[in-house]
Each structure stands twice: as C-alpha cells, then as structure tokens.
Amino acid sequence: MPSWVDGRPAESLSIKDRGLAYGDGVFETIAVRAGRPPLLEYHMARLSTGCARLGIALDVALVRTEILSFASKLGEGVAKLILTRGDGLRGYAPPPTTQARRILQGSPMPAYPSVNAEQGVELYPCATRLAEQPLLAGLKHLNRLEQVMARAEWQSTEYAEGLVRDISGRVIEGVFSNLFLLVDGVLVTAELSRCGVAGVMRAALLERAKAVGIPVEIRDIEFDELLAAQEVFLCNSLYGVWPVRAMAGHHWSVGPLTRTLQAIARDLLDN
Known part of the structure; x- marks a missing residue:
C-alpha cells in the first residue's frame, strides 16, 4: 500500500x-x-x-x-x-x-463482520476513564494512550467495541466510535467540550438528522440514562453505523431510528 x-x-x-x-x-x-x-x-x-x-x-x-x-x-x-x-x-x-x-x-478497508451492522454489537464496559482537558477536547490529536489502554482491556471477539466514560462517570463514546441514544423520541449524543473525539460521521449524522426533522440534543449523558435508552448505536467514518444490542448483561433492541440513520450513513459513504 x-x-x-x-x-x-x-x-x-x-x-x-x-x-x-x-x-x-x-x-x-x-x-x-x-x-x-x-x-x-x-x-x-x-x-x-x-x-x-x-x-x-x-x-x-x-x-x-x-x-x-x-x-x-x-x-x-x-x-x-x-x-x-x-x-x-x-x-x-x-x-x-x-x-x-x-x-x-x-x-485496506477493515474487514468488519457483517453481523455487526445487521444484528448489532456487544460493548465492553471499559474501566479506563478519559481525563478532562477542554483545550484538546474534540480533537483527533496524536496522543491516543487513553484509547490504547481502553482497547487493551478486552481480547474476546464477542466485543466489537468498548464504552468509554469520563472521570466523573459520564458516558462519552466508544474507543474508536461515537455513541448515540434514543431517549423519549430525541436523538442524544455526548457533549464533547471536556474530552472525547468529535467524529466526522457523528457530525454528518447530526447534520442530516436535523435536516429531516429528527429532534437532536448534544449534552451530558449519565450511565443510568444509557441503560434506560430505547435505542443505542455507534458510528464512525469507516463502518457507518452499528446498532448496540448488549453491554454487561443489559440489552437493547435494534430500532427504526437506528436503521434510518444507518441507511443515511451508508449513503454518505457510497456517494
């Protein structure tokens, strides 16, 4: 290459x-x-x-x-x-x-299993926490040691991604993905002004969701709110959207909003 x-x-x-x-x-x-x-x-x-x-x-x-x-x-x-x-x-x-x-x-493009997009993935709940540094928050800077440490926490192929929280326990993102929830009809993703990476697929999906009239909120997300969400999905610029079906014994259904945004992500990558 x-x-x-x-x-x-x-x-x-x-x-x-x-x-x-x-x-x-x-x-x-x-x-x-x-x-x-x-x-x-x-x-x-x-x-x-x-x-x-x-x-x-x-x-x-x-x-x-x-x-x-x-x-x-x-x-x-x-x-x-x-x-x-x-x-x-x-x-x-x-x-x-x-x-x-x-x-x-x-x-080469990573050979992700098709089941990740079709049936959803299981998240590993990472113990590694993201430190708060507003100057660097949102950036894709070259220091990725927090992500390296988080990804080292699991070896089993049953987990396609890991959930990462900040030092206060707020839900932030995946190790290499951004996270969205459906909460009472509103599409929610984490506020990234303290830590985390503002992904380009996240930005594109937020833009498209607003354009088609889907209510959107960017705000802090508590762990209990994640567990109570109606739908949960991940996104990044290589694979598009993966539904989240399970984490630490908790389960979610793959819902219609996830499928809608999955189709939008696919269109963004194909056109």
Whole structure:
C-alpha cells in the first residue's frame, strides 16, 4: 500500500519529528471508495480546527489536493493523514519556525463482520476513564494512550467495541466510535467540550438528522440514562453505523431510528 511524506512516496521519517517525540500533531482516518474520500469536507473541517487550536500551520488547499491525489491512487481502502508540527530539537517548546509535516498512509478497508451492522454489537464496559482537558477536547490529536489502554482491556471477539466514560462517570463514546441514544423520541449524543473525539460521521449524522426533522440534543449523558435508552448505536467514518444490542448483561433492541440513520450513513459513504 502507498505511503507519502510531504507529497512524495516515502518509507521513512525523520527521528526529529515532534509527532514521534511528543504526539505534537493531529490525524484523520479517511475512508476511500472508488478513488475518492466521501467525507473529505468533514475531515478538512476537523483538521482545520485541530491545527488552529494547536497552533500548527495548515495549508488547506495543499492538503486537500494531496488527499484527493492519494485517494485516486489508492482506489479502495483507508487513507490515514498524519499532520505533525515537523522537526524540532529536544524539549517541549515548539521551535519558533517549523514546517508542518504531512504523512499519508494507505491500508485496506477493515474487514468488519457483517453481523455487526445487521444484528448489532456487544460493548465492553471499559474501566479506563478519559481525563478532562477542554483545550484538546474534540480533537483527533496524536496522543491516543487513553484509547490504547481502553482497547487493551478486552481480547474476546464477542466485543466489537468498548464504552468509554469520563472521570466523573459520564458516558462519552466508544474507543474508536461515537455513541448515540434514543431517549423519549430525541436523538442524544455526548457533549464533547471536556474530552472525547468529535467524529466526522457523528457530525454528518447530526447534520442530516436535523435536516429531516429528527429532534437532536448534544449534552451530558449519565450511565443510568444509557441503560434506560430505547435505542443505542455507534458510528464512525469507516463502518457507518452499528446498532448496540448488549453491554454487561443489559440489552437493547435494534430500532427504526437506528436503521434510518444507518441507511443515511451508508449513503454518505457510497456517494
């Protein structure tokens, strides 16, 4: 599979890169279908937000052009864009002048079991908690140690994903997905101003749900409210929507709203 560094084919990276040393950067995991990235504008919006908050210079036009060219060559699969602050010397202080580094890696699309989408998945209730850091909340920054630790908690294939909460016990997201609930006819997803990742499929589904008149709330979610929800589902930009059918002995039905949004997600990825 192809890999590029700063727009050119490459298989190596400078050991001075601050992304390696400090996680100083952001990334996007981009689905590629028929040589094109269907959710590109959502990825670019999140990338712009992340770079602006971290103070990393972003040439939006250049990055968009490179992603489109890379996707065309990849054809089908996943394009992972990593954008770091670039090279630096030892020490946390960013160099006064840096050249942001653009890394693109291609890989096959994950072979998720079809039963995940058709019948739903079981969640593992992770003990790992997300720390609150409003400056980084919502961003897809390069420090993913909390997710690494959460994912290491289970090995069994009976769990397709894990539920992650914050240090106060509020429901936030999956390890690599965002979470939605149906509560008394309202589509609810977690407020991500303290921690968590604002997924691009989450953004797209919120936009489409509002457009078709589905009531939506973005707010704190307590654990008991999750258990009492009428429907629960996960989403991300690679697989679309997975219904959640069980967690720790609790069960949910796969309902009509989940199926509606699953179809919308499928359409977003196919067109």
